[in-house]
Amino acid sequence: LTSKRYQIERGQFSTISEEDVNFFTNLLGHHRVINDETELEGYNIDWLGMVRGASSVLLKPKTTEEVSTILAYCNKRKLAVCPQGGNTGLVGGSVPVFDEIIISTALMNKVENVDTWLGVVTCQSGCVLEALDEHVSEYGLMIPLDLGAKGSCHIGGNVSTNAGGLRLLRYGSLHGSVLGVEAVLASGEIVDCLSAMKKDNTGYDLKQLFIGSEGTLGLVTKIAINCPPRPQSVNLAFLGLETFDDVLKTYKDAKKKLGEILSSCEFIDQSSIECVEKNLKLKAPIGAHPFYMLIETSGSNGIHDEEKLNVFLEEALGAGLVTDGTVATEPSRMHHIWSIRERIAEALINDGCTYKYDISLPLPHFYKMVEDMREHLGSNILRCCGYGHIGDGNLHLNITSKEFEKDLLNLIEPTIFEWTAKVNGSISAEHGVGFKKRNYIHYSKSSGAIALMKQLKALMDPNGILNPYKVLPDN
Ligand code: FAD
Numbered sequence: 001l002t003s004k005r006y007q008i009e010r011g012q013f014s015t016i017s018e019e020d021v022n023f024f025t026n027l028l029g030h031h032r033v034i035n036d037e038t039e040l041e042g043y044n045i046d047w048l049g050m051v052r053g054a055s056s057v058l059l060k061p062k063t064t065e066e067v068s069t070i071l072a073y074c075n076k077r078k079l080a081v082c083p084q085g086g087n088t089g090l091v092g093g094s095v096p097v098f099d100e101i102i103i104s105t106a107l108m109n110k111v112e113n114v115d116t117w118l119g120v121v122t123c124q125s126g127c128v129l130e131a132l133d134e135h136v137s138e139y140g141l142m143i144p145l146d147l148g149a150k151g152s153c154h155i156g157g158n159v160s161t162n163a164g165g166l167r168l169l170r171y172g173s174l175h176g177s178v179l180g181v182e183a184v185l186a187s188g189e190i191v192d193c194l195s196a197m198k199k200d201n202t203g204y205d206l207k208q209l210f211i212g213s214e215g216t217l218g219l220v221t222k223i224a225i226n227c228p229p230r231p232q233s234v235n236l237a238f239l240g241l242e243t244f245d246d247v248l249k250t251y252k253d254a255k256k257k258l259g260e261i262l263s264s265c266e267f268i269d270q271s272s273i274e275c276v277e278k279n280l281k282l283k284a285p286i287g288a289h290p291f292y293m294l295i296e297t298s299g300s301n302g303i304h305d306e307e308k309l310n311v312f313l314e315e316a317l318g319a320g321l322v323t324d325g326t327v328a329t330e331p332s333r334m335h336h337i338w339s340i341r342e343r344i345a346e347a348l349i350n351d352g353c354t355y356k357y358d359i360s361l362p363l364p365h366f367y368k369m370v371e372d373m374r375e376h377l378g379s380n381i382l383r384c385c386g387y388g389h390i391g392d393g394n395l396h397l398n399i400t401s402k403e404f405e406k407d408l409l410n411l412i413e414p415t416i417f418e419w420t421a422k423v424n425g426s427i428s429a430e431h432g433v434g435f436k437k438r439n440y441i442h443y444s445k446s447s448g449a450i451a452l453m454k455q456l457k458a459l460m461d462p463n464g465i466l467n468p469y470k471v472l473p474d475n
Pocket residue numbers: 047082083084085086087088089090093094095105125146147148149152153154155156157158159160161162163164165166214215216218219220221342343345346430431434467470
C-alpha cells in the first residue's frame with residue numbers, strides 16, 4: 001500500500017458510511033456505485049503497478065449535474081475524492097492514497113458538438129482520446145494530441161495533466177489548443193468556461209486553472225478543443241545515428257529544412273530499443289545504432305512533402321549525421337514503427353520495477369544526464385535508458401531493477417532532481433507531479449509560486465477533498 005511504503009499520515013477526512021453509500025446509490029443506481037473489492041482492484045492501482053490505494057467506493061457519474069451533487073455531498077461530509085480518467089497517469093496521481101472515493105469519468109463519454117467551420121469539438125471529459133480522434137476524423141479533423149496511452153486515456157485526464165505527447169512541437173500545448181473547460185468545484189459549483197470560440201478575452205482565463213492541476217482544483221466535466229485539419233500526406237523516417245551530437249544537429253536541420261511540415265521529432269537510445277526488442281519481441285526496421293530518431297512530416301501535398309523529406313535525408317546522410325534510415329509512408333508500416341516508440345514504457349515494465357523521470361532539459365545537457373546517472377548507479381540497476389520528445393527538450397529517463405528497492409530510490413532521488421535544477425530544467429515536463437513528485441516541486445518552482453498555488457487551493461477547495469496528497473508538497 002502506498003501509505004505504508006511512503007509512511008504518510010491520512011488527512012482529517014470522514015470515513016465513508018452506509019448512509020453515504022445509500023445516498024450515492026439513490027443518485028446513481030446500483031450499477032454505478034461499485035464497492036466490490038475485486039472490481040475495485042484495477043481502479044486502486046496505477047498503470048505502473050507502483051502505487052496502490054484502498055478506496056472502497058467507485059462512482060460512475062454520467063452528467064455534470066451528477067458530479068455536482070456528488071461533490072457537494074462529499075464536501076459537506078468532508079469525504080476525500082480521487083478523480084480518475086483512463087488511469088494511465090505515471091506519477092501516482094490517478095489512484096487514491098488511502099480510502100478516497102474514486103470518481104470515474106468512464107461513462108461521461110459523449111461528443112456534444114463538432115463545429116466544422118471553426119474546427120472545434122465540444123465533448124465530455126471521459127471521451128477516450130483515440131475514439132475522440134476517430135470521431136473527428138469523419139469531419140476531416142484531428143485532435144491536436146497523440147500519446148502512447150491513446151487507447152485508454154480520457155481527454156479530461158489529458159487536460160488535467162496538460163499532457164504533451166508525440167506532436168506537441170507541431171500542435172502546441174493543451175494550454176493553447178483547449179478553448180473551453182467546464183469543471184465542478186469541491187463545493188459542487190459548476191464553473192462554465194466552455195467557450196468554443198477561438199478568441200475570448202473577457203476577463204481572467206479561468207479554464208487554465210483546470211489544465212494541468214491534476215484534479216486538485218476541480219473535476220473537469222466538458223472540454224472544447226481546437227482541431228486542426230487532418231493531414232493529407234504523412235511520412236515517417238526512422239533513422240540510425242552514431243552520436244548524440246548528431247541527433248541534435250539532425251533535429252536542428254529537420255526544423256530548418258522541413259519547416260512547417262515537421263510534425264514529430266523523437267529520439268530513442270540503444271538501451272531502449274534493446275528493451276523493446278528483448279521484452280516485446282518487436283524488431284526495429286534498421287540495424288543496431290547508439291541512437292535512433294523518428295522524424296514525421298504531415299502536410300497537404302504528398303509530392304511536395306516527399307521532395308522536401310528526401311532532400312533533408314540525403315543531406316543528413318551525406319553529412320554523415322545519419323548513418324542509416326528508412327522512410328515509411330504506408331499506414332501499417334508507420335503504425336509498426338510508432339509502436340516501437342510508443343511501447344517502450346510497456347517494455348520497461350517487463351524488466352521489473354521502473355523508476356521514471358520525465359525531465360525538461362536544455363538540449364546541450366540532454367543526454368549527459370543519462371550518462372551521468374548510468375555512472376552514478378553503476379551495477380545497482382538492470383538498465384538506465386533515455387528516449388523522448390527531443391523537439392520539446394523532454395527526456396524520459398528510465399531506470400529499472402528486478403523489484404522495488406528503497407535504497408536504489410534513495411540513490412536516484414534527490415540526486416536526479418538536483419542535477420535537473422542545476423541546469424534550470426523541469427523535474428516534470430509533461431506527466432505532472434501527482435503523488436510521487438509532490439515533495440520535489442521546489443526544484444522547479446519558486447517558493448512564492450508554491451505559496452500562491454497553496455492559496456489558490458485553499459480558495460477553491462477549502463476542505464482539501466479534491467485529490468489530497470497530490471501536486472502540492474505535504475507541508
Ligand atoms: P488518469 O491517469 O486517470 O488521471 C491523471 C490525473 O488527472 C490524476 O491526477 C487524476 O486525478 C486527474 N484527472 C483525471 N481525469 C480528471 C478529470 N476529468 N477532472 C479532473 N482531474 C482528472 N503523458 C504525456 O504527457 N505524454 C506522453 O507521451 C505520454 N505517453 C504515455 C504512454 C503510455 C504507454 C502511458 C501508460 C502513459 C503515457 N502518458 C503520457 C501519461 C498519461 O497517459 C497522461 O498523463 C494522460 O494524460 C493521463 O490521462 P488519463 O485519462 O489516463 O488520466
